[in-house]
Amino acid sequence: MQLINPQMVQELIDKLQDQDLYIHLEMTTGAYASHNDESKFTASTFIKNGVVRYTHGKIQGSGPYRVGLKMEQGWIYSQGLTHFEETETERLIMAGHDSDGKLVVALQLGKEPF
Numbered sequence: 001m002q003l004i005n006p007q008m009v010q011e012l013i014d015k016l017q018d019q020d021l022y023i024h025l026e027m028t029t030g031a032y033a034s035h036n037d038e039s040k041f042t043a044s045t046f047i048k049n050g051v052v053r054y055t056h057g058k059i060q061g062s063g064p065y066r067v068g069l070k071m072e073q074g075w076i077y078s079q080g081l082t083h084f085e086e087t088e089t090e091r092l093i094m095a096g097h098d099s100d101g102k103l104v105v106a107l108q109l110g111k112e113p114f
Helices: 006-016
Strands: 021-028 044-052 054-060 065-071 074-081 091-097 103-110
Touching: 006 054, 006 065, 006 091, 021 074, 074 103
Parallel strands: none
Antiparallel strands: 021 044, 021 103, 054 065, 065 074, 074 091, 091 103
């Protein structure tokens, strides 16, 4: 994965628009951290292979980035994205890593299940 290039990511967002896509979306503050330190607050969210279709998508920010996807009945929004898989041309793979390199957020969209 490379640091996000907003122009390249926006091109992929536009390319995937108005199609049924599989989504993988996760966020964690360290879901397993509390067993090492009980004072740590942990939270996480995970969805894999849900099907979505968005009518408009946008990447914004100056890094870390946020991506919003407008659907007919609502929004998908992900913030804290730092990296993307630049070799992918048929799906969008993005992640946000903290200062220790640990995964904090992931947003992936593709025509095939993950």
